[in-house]
Amino acid sequence: MKNSNASKLSFWKIVAAVIMICGLYSSYIRFTKGLGASTHLSDSIPWGLWIGFDFLGVGLAAAGFTIAVMVHVFNIHKFEPIVRPAILTAYIGYTLVVLLLIIDLGRPQNFWHPLVMWNLHSVMFEITWCVICYSAILTLEFAPVVLEKYNLTAPIKILRKISIPVVILGVIFSTLHQSSFGSLYLIVPGRLYPLWYSTLLPVNFYISCIAAGLSMIIFESYLNARAFNLGLRLDILSGLAKIVLYVLIIGFLVRITDMIITGKTPFLFLPRTETYMFYAEVIVGTFIPVYLLSQAKYRKSRMWLYVISIFTLSGFVLNRINVAVTGLVASSKTSYFPSFDEISITMMLVVLGMWAFKLVSTKFPVFVELENLKEEKLPEDSREMILSE
Amino acid sequence: MVKQKGILYDSTMCVGCGECYSACKKQNKLPETNSDFLKDHLSANTYTVVEQHGDLYARKMCMHCAEPTCASVCPVKAFEKTKEGAVIYDAEKCIGCRYCMQACPHQIPRYEWSQVSPRVRKCVLCQNRISKGLPTACSEACPTGATICGDLDDLKIEAKKRLSEGSDKYYQHIYGLDEAGGGSVLILASVPFEKLGYTPNLPKQPMPQLTNRVMEKIPTVATVGGLFLGSMYWLTKRKNEIAREEKEAKFKRNEVK
Ligand code: SF4
Ligand code: SF4
Numbered sequence: 001m002k003n004s005n006a007s008k009l010s011f012w013k014i015v016a017a018v019i020m021i022c023g024l025y026s027s028y029i030r031f032t033k034g035l036g037a038s039t040h041l042s043d044s045i046p047w048g049l050w051i052g053f054d055f056l057g058v059g060l061a062a063a064g065f066t067i068a069v070m071v072h073v074f075n076i077h078k079f080e081p082i083v084r085p086a087i088l089t090a091y092i093g094y095t096l097v098v099l100l101l102i103i104d105l106g107r108p109q110n111f112w113h114p115l116v117m118w119n120l121h122s123v124m125f126e127i128t129w130c131v132i133c134y135s136a137i138l139t140l141e142f143a144p145v146v147l148e149k150y151n152l153t154a155p156i157k158i159l160r161k162i163s164i165p166v167v168i169l170g171v172i173f174s175t176l177h178q179s180s181f182g183s184l185y186l187i188v189p190g191r192l193y194p195l196w197y198s199t200l201l202p203v204n205f206y207i208s209c210i211a212a213g214l215s216m217i218i219f220e221s222y223l224n225a226r227a228f229n230l231g232l233r234l235d236i237l238s239g240l241a242k243i244v245l246y247v248l249i250i251g252f253l254v255r256i257t258d259m260i261i262t263g264k265t266p267f268l269f270l271p272r273t274e275t276y277m278f279y280a281e282v283i284v285g286t287f288i289p290v291y292l293l294s295q296a297k298y299r300k301s302r303m304w305l306y307v308i309s310i311f312t313l314s315g316f317v318l319n320r321i322n323v324a325v326t327g328l329v330a331s332s333k334t335s336y337f338p339s340f341d342e343i344s345i346t347m348m349l350v351v352l353g354m355w356a357f358k359l360v361s362t363k364f365p366v367f368v369e370l371e372n373l374k375e376e377k378l379p380e381d382s383r384e385m386i387l388s389e
Numbered sequence: 390m391v392k393q394k395g396i397l398y399d400s401t402m403c404v405g406c407g408e409c410y411s412a413c414k415k416q417n418k419l420p421e422t423n424s425d426f427l428k429d430h431l432s433a434n435t436y437t438v439v440e441q442h443g444d445l446y447a448r449k450m451c452m453h454c455a456e457p458t459c460a461s462v463c464p465v466k467a468f469e470k471t472k473e474g475a476v477i478y479d480a481e482k483c484i485g486c487r488y489c490m491q492a493c494p495h496q497i498p499r500y501e502w503s504q505v506s507p508r509v510r511k512c513v514l515c516q517n518r519i520s521k522g523l524p525t526a527c528s529e530a531c532p533t534g535a536t537i538c539g540d541l542d543d544l545k546i547e548a549k550k551r552l553s554e555g556s557d558k559y560y561q562h563i564y565g566l567d568e569a570g571g572g573s574v575l576i577l578a579s580v581p582f583e584k585l586g587y588t589p590n591l592p593k594q595p596m597p598q599l600t601n602r603v604m605e606k607i608p609t610v611a612t613v614g615g616l617f618l619g620s621m622y623w624l625t626k627r628k629n630e631i632a633r634e635e636k637e638a639k640f641k642r643n644e645v646k
Pocket of ligand 2: 486487509
């Protein structure tokens with residue numbers, strides 16, 4: 001038993017090493033030979049896999065602000081144990097996104113230009129600023145975890161004092177840039193396929209990122225439970241799942257109402273790739289999870305919650321890929337499939353992210369539920385009272 | 390006040406000789422990209438093309454929009470609309486995000502994909518010539534007068550005159566007058582414009598408005614959001630405190646009993 005576990009581990013280590021080597025090689029090509037040599041991007045498809053991955057990274061990291069707002073602003077302390085894993089996920093997600101953006105930029109040596117050359121009309125400018133500010137805020141939010149380990153109480157006290165304004169600022173920056181990823185496409189009404197183009201794109205992006213971010217926590221928590229025996233309590237997960245259910249329903253209603261009002265329903269019946277992709281997205285990401293989540297018996301099973309979270313996340317991935325690639329291919333009159341270098345650099349970043357998550361969560365008190373809750377300063381019963389809120 | 394310059398391209402007069410194509414290459418010191426200019430397409434080394442559609446010809450180039458989408462989406466203001474009307478680009482500022490290429494309603498900007506430090510490339514309306522009062526290289530080279538350069542206001546009047554005088558010769562529309570808010574390049578044709586490969590159905594309003602409507606809401610979202618979250622924090626905290634006090638009181642009463 002032990003033996004097979006060990007061989008399984010080293011198998012994944014080898015896979016990770018191969019991915020890393022390919023990724024580093026591809027990065028070398030990217031920076032010495034340019035984007036043309038390393039990607040399948042072209043004048044008609046100027047954005048590809050990398051931008052799609054940025055969308056995903058930022059969207060899946062959305063739990064960082066949703067959980068923070070529930071616990072610190074709405075004082076729902078039941079979700080306290082998820083705060084740290086959520087913030088760590090967000091932190092790693094954003095670091096990867098920023099790294100990939102810099103790789104993707106044609107002139108990466110100028111990446112700092114938006115800091116000094118302002119264009120207040122540009123959505124891209126706004127996103128850049130929000131991502132930078134939010135990353136700074138995530139640093140502040142995560143700092144106590146690191147400081148705690150080294151018993152540096154003085155800075156922790158200061159951070160506690162400013163924690164509420166910091167959380168609120170973080171929520172605002174998140175709201176702005178999560179929705180702005182949708183606003184990026186407002187300017188291409190003629191190019192983005194009508195099933196996805198909408199003046200409500202920012203709203204749709206915002207709602208869907210909340211469902212995806214929370215599902216990501218359910219998903220991670222299941223994997224962590226298997227890897228380190230550090231799970232989250234089932235009632236917390238079920239609580240999250242319920243929120244996911246409501247958010248999915250709201251998101252779907254907003255989209256369908258908008259389609260009816262703007263007269264886009266005929267597009268639902270055209271026999272085209274776009275239509276099929278749209279149905280794939282809605283069935284996988286909305287109908288199936290909503291059906292399952294609406295039944296208590298599935299909400300109360302770890303295994304089912306895990307499966308449902310995979311559905312929700314796949315639907316989210318499909319949605320972003322549909323907007324970033326599927327919806328634009330027809331109008332660009334070319335086809336696009338990412339190159340080896342594009343894929344290997346992306347996979348390298350995924351491996352780096354997983355490795356960072358594992359490293360940080362084993363070295364620092366990220367999953368505090370089991371150890372720390374008992375040492376809380378609050379008297380036992382008052383703690384319960386808050387928890388039972 | 391400098392008068393805005395522009396180009397009027399009347400495709401009914403175009404014979405497809407490619408003089409504008411060659412003049413543009415020479416003016417911008419661009420290498421040869423295709424031995425048959427009619428088969429060439431816009432690229433980092435080709436700022437204008439002449440396309441053949443049956444026995445008709447159509448020139449493609451940047452439309453030098455009055456409110457350029459490329460300039461409005463660029464995070465670092467690498468594009469600028471000059472007072473002469475040209476939309477020019479500064480590679481020193483550009484970070485290479487390629488949002489301009491994604492957003493341009495006419496799908497004009499091209500990229501130097503093969504370069505390690507690529508630039509965005511497109512027609513610049515011969516800014517350094519028109520600022521000196523010279524016509525653009527392409528219009529100077531055109532032997533038939535299909536492409537002419539002049540004050541934009543005069544060109545608009547001229548285009549309208551041609552449409553009304555030659556009502557059976559022209560398709561009654563000036564392409565570029567209203568498309569995506571209009572610009573400094575006007576095009577006339579004998580057939581509907583989509584038949585010549587021009588992007589059809591562009592809205593009349595300048596594209597940047599589509600984004601501005603949302604961007605304007607940002608300060609409101611930020612302040613209202615901040616106030617809302619702040620008060621929610623205070624309210625729920627207070628609610629929890631009251632609940633706790635009540636529970637404690639109950640607990641004590643029970644103990645006394
Ligand atoms: S046609 Fe495109 S590139 Fe030219 S000014 Fe308009 S938006 Fe910019
Ligand atoms: S590629 Fe350069 S010019 Fe185009 S939007 Fe990005 S920064 Fe601006």
